[in-house]
Amino acid sequence: MKTKNFFYIIILLLAVSGYSCTEQQPERTIVDAEQEVKGHVRAVLTDAPQVPPRITNKSNTKVIVELEVIEKQMRLADGVEYTFWTFGGQVPGKFIRVRQGDLVEFHLHNHPDNMLPHNIDLHAVTGPGGGAEASLIAPGKSAQFSFRALNQGLYVYHCATAPVGMHIANGMYGLILVEPLEGLPPVDHEFYVMQGEFYTSGSYGEKGHQDFDMQKAIDEHPDYVVMNGAVGASSGENAMMVQVGETVRLFMGNGGPNLVSSFHAIGEIFDKVYVEGGSLINHDVQTTLIPAGGSAIVEFKCEVPGTLHLVDHSIFRAFNKGALAQIKVVGDENHNVYTGKEKEEVYLPEGSAIQTISQNKTQKSTKPIAEKSFEERMEAGESLYKQNCMACHMDHGNGIAGTFPPLVNSDFLQARDDKGIGIILNGLQGEITVKGTNYNNIMPAVSLSDDQVASILTYIHNKFENDGGLVKAADVDSWRKQQ
Amino acid sequence: MKSITFLLFALILSFSACKEQAAEKNSCCSTKPAMAQKTSGGMPETSLYQLNQQWKNQNGEPVQLSDFKGSPVVMTMIFTHCEYACPMMVNDLKMVEDQFTEKHQNVKFVLISFDHERDTPDRLLEYAKTQQLGENWVLLHGHAGKVKELAMVLDISYEQLENGAFAHANKKFVLNAQGELVFSQEGLQTKAEPVLKALNKLL
Amino acid sequence: MLIAGENNNKMIRYLGSWILAGLILSGVGLSAQEDMSLIPAGSYTPFIKGITEEVEVEGFLLDKYAVTNADFLEFVKANPDWSPENVKSLFADSGYLTHWPVNYLNDKDLESNMEPVVNVSWFAANAYCKWKGKRLPTLHEWEYAALALPKNDSDSAALTRINSDWYSRKTAVHAKVGSTYENQYGVWDMYGLVWEWVDNFNTVISNEDSRNNEDAPQGLFCGSASLNASDASDYVAFIRFAYRGSLKANYTTRKMGFRCAKTIK
Numbered sequence: 029m030k031t032k033n034f035f036y037i038i039i040l041l042l043a044v045s046g047y048s049c050t051e052q053q054p055e056r057t058i059v060d061a062e063q064e065v066k067g068h069v070r071a072v073l074t075d076a077p078q079v080p081p082r083i084t085n086k087s088n089t090k091v092i093v094e095l096e097v098i099e100k101q102m103r104l105a106d107g108v109e110y111t112f113w114t115f116g117g118q119v120p121g122k123f124i125r126v127r128q129g130d131l132v133e134f135h136l137h138n139h140p141d142n143m144l145p146h147n148i149d150l151h152a153v154t155g156p157g158g159g160a161e162a163s164l165i166a167p168g169k170s171a172q173f174s175f176r177a178l179n180q181g182l183y184v185y186h187c188a189t190a191p192v193g194m195h196i197a198n199g200m201y202g203l204i205l206v207e208p209l210e211g212l213p214p215v216d217h218e219f220y221v222m223q224g225e226f227y228t229s230g231s232y233g234e235k236g237h238q239d240f241d242m243q244k245a246i247d248e249h250p251d252y253v254v255m256n257g258a259v260g261a262s263s264g265e266n267a268m269m270v271q272v273g274e275t276v277r278l279f280m281g282n283g284g285p286n287l288v289s290s291f292h293a294i295g296e297i298f299d300k301v302y303v304e305g306g307s308l309i310n311h312d313v314q315t316t317l318i319p320a321g322g323s324a325i326v327e328f329k330c331e332v333p334g335t336l337h338l339v340d341h342s343i344f345r346a347f348n349k350g351a352l353a354q355i356k357v358v359g360d361e362n363h364n365v366y367t368g369k370e371k372e373e374v375y376l377p378e379g380s381a382i383q384t385i386s387q388n389k390t391q392k393s394t395k396p397i398a399e400k401s402f403e404e405r406m407e408a409g410e411s412l413y414k415q416n417c418m419a420c421h422m423d424h425g426n427g428i429a430g431t432f433p434p435l436v437n438s439d440f441l442q443a444r445d446d447k448g449i450g451i452i453l454n455g456l457q458g459e460i461t462v463k464g465t466n467y468n469n470i471m472p473a474v475s476l477s478d479d480q481v482a483s484i485l486t487y488i489h490n491k492f493e494n495d496g497g498l499v500k501a502a503d504v505d506s507w508r509k510q511q
Numbered sequence: 512m513k514s515i516t517f518l519l520f521a522l523i524l525s526f527s528a529c530k531e532q533a534a535e536k537n538s539c540c541s542t543k544p545a546m547a548q549k550t551s552g553g554m555p556e557t558s559l560y561q562l563n564q565q566w567k568n569q570n571g572e573p574v575q576l577s578d579f580k581g582s583p584v585v586m587t588m589i590f591t592h593c594e595y596a597c598p599m600m601v602n603d604l605k606m607v608e609d610q611f612t613e614k615h616q617n618v619k620f621v622l623i624s625f626d627h628e629r630d631t632p633d634r635l636l637e638y639a640k641t642q643q644l645g646e647n648w649v650l651l652h653g654h655a656g657k658v659k660e661l662a663m664v665l666d667i668s669y670e671q672l673e674n675g676a677f678a679h680a681n682k683k684f685v686l687n688a689q690g691e692l693v694f695s696q697e698g699l700q701t702k703a704e705p706v707l708k709a710l711n712k713l714l
Numbered sequence: 715m716l717i718a719g720e721n722n723n724k725m726i727r728y729l730g731s732w733i734l735a736g737l738i739l740s741g742v743g744l745s746a747q748e749d750m751s752l753i754p755a756g757s758y759t760p761f762i763k764g765i766t767e768e769v770e771v772e773g774f775l776l777d778k779y780a781v782t783n784a785d786f787l788e789f790v791k792a793n794p795d796w797s798p799e800n801v802k803s804l805f806a807d808s809g810y811l812t813h814w815p816v817n818y819l820n821d822k823d824l825e826s827n828m829e830p831v832v833n834v835s836w837f838a839a840n841a842y843c844k845w846k847g848k849r850l851p852t853l854h855e856w857e858y859a860a861l862a863l864p865k866n867d868s869d870s871a872a873l874t875r876i877n878s879d880w881y882s883r884k885t886a887v888h889a890k891v892g893s894t895y896e897n898q899y900g901v902w903d904m905y906g907l908v909w910e911w912v913d914n915f916n917t918v919i920s921n922e923d924s925r926n927n928e929d930a931p932q933g934l935f936c937g938s939a940s941l942n943a944s945d946a947s948d949y950v951a952f953i954r955f956a957y958r959g960s961l962k963a964n965y966t967t968r969k970m971g972f973r974c975a976k977t978i979k
Contacts, residue, residue: 111882140809140967140968141968143880143881143969144881144953144956144957145956145957145959145960145961164959164960165960166957166960166961166965166967167967167968167969168809168965168966168967168968169960169965189956189960190952190953190955190956191949191952191953191956194949194952194953239878239879239882240878240881240882242878242949556802556803556804557802557803557804558804559804561802561804561805562804659913659914660837660840663836663837663916663962663963664804664963664964666916666962666963668916668917669917670914670917
């Protein structure tokens with residue numbers, strides 16, 4: 029009896045879990061490949077970050093896709109050129125959008141000026157090589173093949189001509205979306221972003237035309253990891269633009285050839301992720317993995333203004349190799365969602381004293397140093413200022429209003445008998461007033477030699493419209509001795 | 512695995528062969544359009560019979576490919592010392608012939624040998640007898656250069672191996688009365704119906 | 715009498731190739747020596763592994779330079795069947811000699827043009843070589859001769875460098891023959907100028923038996939390539955074989971020319 033009860037519980041649990049699954053996940057649609065298609069349309073193709081319009085057709089049709097392979101030299105980063113091999117003239121290749129059950133008549137053209145044969149392997153194809161064998165063409169030739177878009181999803185396509193890795197590494201990849209029969213739910217914006225890495229003869233940023241480096245590719249050591257084919261291709265002034273309150277759907281692909289992307293949007297949570305571009309939907313995701321030769325569809329609503337940074341969260345790729353795209357969200361603040369900085373104040377744990385930047389106290393040398401001339405002090409002072417002071421007081425010496433006091437024409441500095449020597453050697457804390465503005469912050473003591481302090485102060489007194497004059501190392505020395 | 516590969520080849524072939532003319536006409540870059548429609552010497556430019564070659568049949572008589580003009584031809588390339596693929600290809604063609612009716616009486620089967628050294632007309636005649644090939648089967652012998660040109664036109668890859676045998680693609684073709692390639696099929700133990708269908712379109 | 719058949723005479727492979735070649739050359743005539751180089755017999759490991767690791771190549775003569783526009787113009791004048799107007803599409807597609815001016819017969823520049831002829835089909839190249847009393851080099855001959863390092867650069871990576879430079883830039887099409895490098899056999903521009911037709915560009919290559927022919931050479935274009943290649947990192951060879959695999963004998967392309975070879979008799 030007991031076993032029987034247990035058994036029922038298991039059944040019940042299974043049923044419940046099954047039920048909840050079917051409720052969350054839409055049922056997969058299987059299309060009938062024998063079904064007739066009606067009429068034909070020419071596919072609209074777009075370059076990233078644009079996406080072709082949503083499909084409004086209510087029945088399956090024949091979609092004619094014309095894609096041209098073009099080898100061309102383009103910008104990889106500022107001052108860096110690369111010979112890209114492209115599907116349609118840009119990296120990534122043209123975005124293709126069809127509907128599940130459509131018959132796709134694919135025409136691949138290899139431009140006659142190209143050096144090499146090319147073909148295409150579309151992951152959306154059910155058939156040998158994804159169309160690769162059927163589409164291999166010499167320069168100046170066209171190939172045609174047709175396939176039925178049996179499965180819905182977001183699929184990568186790429187060139188599969190030997191050496192396959194090299195063709196992909198040179199930029200031969202793109203995305204094809206097979207929309208489900210019922211279509212994707214409407215959103216305000218759809219964008220196309222694709223990550224890919226480049227292996228160049230020179231290291232990151234090296235100017236001039238860069239050749240492909242096969243050894244780096246085999247070692248999987250890219251110099252560039254970029255979004256949409258070049259550093260800055262979809263950031264800065266090329267950033268995607270949306271309004272506060274709008275919904276965004278990103279068709280995100282990874283061409284590789286080697287790296288897996290830890291795709292993340294700094295400042296946003298993905299409300300919905302079509303995992304790996306398929307029909308499994310996950311919610312509330314921070315970072316989603318996109319395999320090389322794979323994709324993901326992510327959706328989110330932009331609730332507050334600001335810039336979203338789309339990055340590969342293998343984060344050196346974003347900051348040091350270019351893996352960054354941006355969405356600029358403009359509109360009104362919503363403090364119920366995010367306030368921005370409300371308050372900033374001094375934080376002093378109990379018992380702490382002013383810290384010196386370096387604990388090394390060996391500078392207290394009494395050994396006399398040959399005094400520098402005014403010109404020598406100014407020159408040394410400039411570089412010392414940049415190393416020690418500029419981070420807060422800024423290059424121009426104006427500081428940051430309300431946080432770091434200005435040094436330019438500073439009444440506070442000029443009123444001091446010590447010319448400021450005490451501030452540098454001991455640091456400063458507590459409220460002060462400079463040029464009519466109150467500051468309440470901490471400046472740590474800076475551990476410098478007498479000679480260095482003299483140079484910095486000479487520089488500050490003369491460069492920033494103060495009272496001028498020459499501060500000597502001997503002045504600093506005698507000030508120390510008075511303490 | 513093998514059957515999958517056959518299928519694959521058949522697919523490639525059906526696409527490349529059947530769609531090729533259309534593709535070239537639509538080519539983005541063609542500077543001389545409508546070339547395919549041009550005729551030369553009363554034959555289409557794409558006719559295999561433009562190959563001005565002398566061959567010898569199994570009876571030792573001189574034959575030109577253009578002699579077959581006027582009726583459909585089923586063509587393939589083989590060699591008689593082939594132990595596996597070629598007998599199967601010949602068998603595939605016999606299966607086609609088995610379904611012939613009255614209207615197919617003028618259709619010829621033309622087998623061209625890769626092996627110019629060993630496949631003399633006598634040897635070909637002997638082969639035709641052992642294979643029980645009828646009057647409408649023509650087996651051709653020719654020099655290596657002709658074999659290569661024909662194979663190039665038919666896009667048949669082949670290579671002579673050190674033991675004298677030939678590695679080769681297994682392809683069958685249907686030519687129309689003008690000698691134009693209208694159908695091709697790749698693989699072994701293929702179905703007869705597609706070949707028949709291609710022939711029936713011509714009759 | 716010394717070298718009989720194309721296939722079976724193994725003598726040449728085992729005798730001192732240079733000495734033998736010297737003897738043979740005397741019978742070839744001086745003209746051949748001027749514009750052709752002797753490629754001595756030897757063996758090499760082909761890029762695609764076949765039944766044997768090593769392939770033996772008999773000694774042969776190879777044109778020092780790719781055939782130029784000027785050379786090919788002579789051929790067309792002597793063989794009107796091969797003029798752009800008369801050529802049959804069975805033998806050359808619509809790109810055939812499209813880079814020539816319309817009145818090519820009276821074009822003084824073309825008469826002395828030393829750039830390699832391109833936009834020629836395999837059939838046209840084959841006919842040209844025949845007309846010259848030569849033939850197209852076989853794939854093995856071409857690959858074997860191309861393995862020789864530059865005369866002035868014995869760095870073993872030199873050829874890969876020349877190739878990858880060539881692939882990774884949009885080349886100036888108007889380079890003359892003899893403008894890249896001369897290899898140790900005295901042959902110019904094997905890499906870096908134009909692609910070149912070989913006699914059996916569509917060869918099956920990699921199988922011992924016709925049963926297996928379905929495994930080649932299409933395997934080159936997908937994952938299996940890495941299994942068949944003798945050196946997976948030799949990507950420049952990959953590219954060459956992929957290029958050949960994309961061709962048919964009546965194709966013409968803007969970057970493909972040829973040179974001729976000759977059997978030593």
